[in-house]
Amino acid sequence: MKLRALLAMGDLHLEVITGEDELDRTIRWVVTTDLLEPGRYLSGRELVLTGLVWRSEPGDSEVFVRALAKAGVSALxxxxxxxxxxxxDLVDACRRYGLPLFKVAPDVAFATITEHVVRRLSTARAADLAAVLDRHRQLVAGVAEGAGLDAVLDLVGRDLGMRCWVLTPTGRVVAGSHPLPGRVDPAALARAFLTAPRLPHRLAGAGTSIFPVAEDTVSRVADWFIACEGDWEEWPAERRALTGELAAIVALERARLDDRLSVEGRLAQELVRLVVSAAAPDEVLPRLELTGLDARSSFVAVAAAARGPLRPGELRTVLAEALPGPRPVVGLLDDEAIALLPVGDGGRDVAGEVQRALEALAPGLEGSGLALGVSDVVTAGELRGAVEEARYARRLAAGRTDPVCVVGHGELATHVLLLASVPDDVRHMFRVRLLDPLRTYDEVHKADLIRTLETFLQNSGSWTRCAEQLHLHVNSVRYRIQRIEELTGRRLSRLEDRVDFFLALRLG
Structure with missing residues (x-):
């Protein structure tokens, strides 16, 4: 804003006393002072307002104006x-130092001048900054593949005096114009973002406002969010509009960092599919190296699925965010996300680390949930068995009601660990041959043979307990077991046949 713009503000009634030829000077801010030597509080290009309380004798004007000129003030x-x-004496001093001097009308308050000028400056700055941010958005989208968010947030902080940060729903700070103040807890910001009934949301205790990045297209647990100092409800319209522009830039940067469409992302997806399909080691190990993982390392497999509206791509994002350590490989198998995580020499409680990381998301999972399974530590040559083990553990977790449930390999029974190493086609054929005759019979006759078999085995072959649990007469249970034996050619009095039925039911 230039000095001559002050004369166009008719409500201010300002009159030029000196410096008519200096009206193209720019104003950065407005300062009111009654100090004789205010230089240490000035940084240049201010419009200084004063009621001359500092003046006790004519010589004071020289001291005062000299301090303003030395500080680079635009006008008085x-x-x-x-x-x-x-x-x-004040007029003469301003002429000597080349400082433009305006006369304030007696009926115009300094507060009125300040309000008008600051509003004009804020509008101009917001427009200028919006243009800069728009240019940066184009750069992020196309030209500047390596551009980051720190520079944009620093620009917002420097030009608007508004410090901003970008965080994930787990409370991880992605970028910021400054370090988070000690009084601001990132976990509290994340919890407020996940649970706020509406966004934007003001977090009163932290003096911070929270904005979504892509509220209409991304679930909150998979979105990033922006935290800005101040109360957004008190901001002028221009500043509120600026947060929308900033959110668009952050969304672009997040999309740029999403590796699903990158070479690395495609390699990760291919590696996961190879491992699950039981590809030979000479196919898996080279792909492992291509993804940046060391085939000599030890690994843990993690399987994840979501209950509720969370989409597969969002599930993959959440899993990658929650996994500890560097460089996990994450791929999708239909609605299930599979990760291969290098763990060095082992000895870590990966299931516990993932559980703690995901618990931060629990407040945002109302009506939905996450189920995860974590395998034991294995070598690169044992990855397929580890993935199967993690998937079994994930199925066990899915049967529980917690918003976030992580089941580690230690909770799996021995038979599950054994079955995890059996090829899919063999397990499928085993299950079909043993149980399909019973399922077909149940569909036609509504005989409930499968449920009877499972209850009979759960009660260790006790006719009485099985009958009580099914609310049947013992003779009815005997009839059903006889029909099961006739349809399958097995005898439930034999231990080996009971074991086969037990395993087939677990595979189902």
Whole structure:
């Protein structure tokens, strides 16, 4: 904003006393002072307002104006309300130092001048900054593949005096114009983002406002969010609009960092599919190296599925965010996300680390949930068995009601660990041959043979307990077991046949 713009503000009634040829100077801010030597509080290009309380003798004007000129002030606006004039010594001092001087009308308050000028400056800055941010958005989208968010947030902080940060729903700080103040807890910001009934949301205790990045297209647990100092409800319209522009830039940067469409992402997806399909080691190990993993390392497999509206791509994002350590490989198998995580020499409680990381998301999972399974530590050559083990553990977790449930390999029974190493086609054929005759019979006759078999085995072959649990007569249970034996050619009095039925039911 230039000095001559002050004269166009008719409500201010400012009059030029000196410096008519300096009206193209720019104003950065407005400062009111009654100090004789205010230089240490000035940083240049201010419009200074004063009521001359500092003046006790004519020589004071020289001291005052010299301090303003040395600080690089753009102009001075003054009026002595008590004397009803501007003293000649102040006018002379302003002429000597080349400082434009404006006369303030007696009926115009300094607060009114400040309000008008600050509003004009804020509007201009918001427009200028929006243009800069728009240019940066184009750069992020196309030209500047390596551009980041720190520079944009620093620009917002420097030009608007508004410090901002970008965080994930787990409370991880992605970028910021400054370090988070000690009074601001990132976990509290994340919890407020996940649970706020509406966004934007003001977090009163932290003096911070929270904005979504892509509220209409991404679930909150998979979105990033922006935290800005101040109360957004008190901001002018221009600043509110600026947060929308900033959110668009953050969304672009997040999309740029999403590796699903990158070479690395495609390699990760291919590696997961190879491992699950039981590809030979000479196919898996080279792909492992291509993804940046060391085939000599030890690994843990993690399987994850979501209950509720969370989409597979969002599930993959959440899993990658929650996994500890560097460089996990994450791929999708239909609605299930599979990760291969290098763990060095082992000895880590990966299931516990993932559980703690995901618990931060629990407040945002109302009506939905996450189920995860974590395998034991294995070598690169044992990855397929580890993935199967993790998937079994994930199925066990899915049967529980917690918003976030992580089951580690230690909770799996021995037979599950054994079955995890059996090829899919063999397990499928085993299950079909043993149980399909019973399922077909149940569909036709509504005989409930499968449920009877499972209850009979759960009660260790006790006719009485099985009958009580099914609310049947013992003779009815005997009839059903006889029909099961006739349809399958097995005898439930034999231990090996009971074991086969037990395993087939677990595979189902």
């Amino acid at each position: 606006a003054a009026w002595d309300l008590v004397a009803g004039n501007i003293p000649d």
